[in-house]
Amino acid sequence: MPEGHSVHRIARQFARNFQGRTVAASSPQGRFSEGASLLSGRTLLGARAVGKQMFLEFEGDLWLRVHLGLYGAWDFSGEILVDSTIASANGRMGQTNQRGTVLEDQAIMDAAGENSLASIGAPRKARVHVRMSEQTKGLAEDDAEWPPPIVGQVRLRLLTDSTCADLRGPTACQVQTSDEMAASVAKLGPDPLVDDPAVGEERFVSVVARKPTAIGLLLMDQAVISGIGNVYRAEMLFRARQNPHTPGREVPTATVRELWRDWVRLLSIGVETGQMMTMDDLDPESYRRAMASRDDRHWVYHRAGLPCRVCGTAILLEEAAGRKLYWCPKCQA
Known part of the structure; x- marks a missing residue:
């Protein structure tokens, strides 16, 4: 199960790459089609992590609540903007692997592919495909095409003109109103x-x-x-x-x-x-x-x-x- 620091890093990644942008939402798998249709075409206003849950705020009093659980994963593709406080990739969230994010020689990386972001300086863009999940150890790759092809069971795809986020296998993926979101947070x-x-x-x-x-x-x-x-x-x-x-x-x-x-x-x-x-x-x-x-x-x-x-x-x-x-x-x- 991913621990809190990883979810905060993912929320900051969303804020960095999606906040203030109009998002096209779809559910290639079909299991979240209704929710995706409610979000599609709206501007993402902010991203917030509370413990192990993440909440994305969209215009029109709508929030997306995501709890990855043991098997959930976010795949990011496109222009990933990173800085010293933001993870643009987690290999296994629970173990805080950061793959494809450190672009300088001073990165400290272990045999499992983990590295520290402490050496990253000013924000920069990298055209990459990265995995943010509990189980997967995939490394960053250059995108071969845009938007990237659908691979596997994608519950939700969030797409801007330059960045794509695919969600697979979450424990929870739910559209909420502000009151419903507040009620979820109140339980934590x-x-x-x-x-x-x-x-x-x-x-x-x-x-x-x-x-x-x-x-x-x-x-x-x-x-x-x-x-x-x-x-x-x-x-x-x-x-x-x-x-x-x-x-x-x-x-x-x-x-x-x-x-x-x-x-x-x-x-x-x-x-x-x-x-x-x-x-x-x-x-x-x-x-x-x-x-x-x-x-x-x-x-x-x-x-x-x-x-x-x-x-x-x-x-x-x-x-x-x-x-x-x-x-x-x-x-x-």
Whole structure:
């Protein structure tokens, strides 16, 4: 499942390439024909991410709500305008791969094709075809024709005179009014990039204080806090030295506040760099190594059976509500 930083980057990509432009919408697959007809010919006014959901605003009091889920994907083609804060491509959104976006030699890229956007300078256009999804690892390619041919089951195509976005396999794809969009957002927990951080902190603390549910599950509950997925959940709990099985109402208030403030920091880093970087105070070489390899980027995630980087105890892997949970039984006792 894509985590919040990736969805914010996709929303910024839409804002950069589609905002203020008239959009032709169609549903080649046919499953979203009615919704596409409502959007087609309208100007896209803005793009907004809240947690793991994205909302595109169109003139005429219409919003497009998209939740990619495990299998959804955006394919962008055409002139992709990128800068230091915008992802023009995500290979696997949940792992924040950025493919086809870094155009300078200083890009840090790993064997899986991930790279950091930190080296990108002024905005520029690139004529590319890129994939933004959870599962796909496709690289950017030069467009052979315009508009690009329909490939596979495209639920929705959004097209301007220079940029195309094809949506495949989303969990949710829905046209809403402003009131309906507001109701959808109201169901979501606070997002540090949407809500005032101080207000969001109080809201998060007050909810956790009432819950008997384990804190490791609460962090994944999008009605409690928005945007956190499996990677950030494991890393934040380790960074706080918090046992994931402790009921929320039994977690010290200071620790709950620490978790929120850590999410504020980590989400900003993820949006800016395109990577779920969760290790601090690295020297330049260690930082570059971490940006180039997931194995050097995290404290506990994906390290089952390996020694804890702090105490040497083997990292545990459990299943919690159908998702993998990594934690250190000593540091997080």
